[in-house]
Amino acid sequence: MMYPGYDALAAGDAALAQAAALMRVNTTETWLRRHLAHVAAAVPDVLDDRGDDTEPLSDEAPVLP
Known part of the structure; x- marks a missing residue:
């Protein structure tokens, strides 16, 4: 058995392939x-809610040239 999904597709069993x-x-x-939980636990909580160290986004729409 290579991969159950592949075997199911090869056999024409759509329901088993989907499962x-x-x-x-x-x-x-x-x-x-x-994995991400372990990474998050190892990194100090110094980032904003967006997950990066950039300035928070403004609520105002950007002005296009």
């Missing part, structure tokens, strides 16, 4: 959230 894809997305998202 395999959803499981892959879920496990990848879970891994990424855990």
Whole structure:
């Protein structure tokens, strides 16, 4: 079995292929959230809400030339 989603597609089983894809997305998202939580815990909280050190955006619309 190479990849369950591929095998399901090759067999023409759309429902199983979709389920395999959803499981892959879920496990990848879970891994990424855990990884980012560890990174966030290791970095001092010195950034604004946007996640960078730039000035906050103004509520005013930009003036175009």
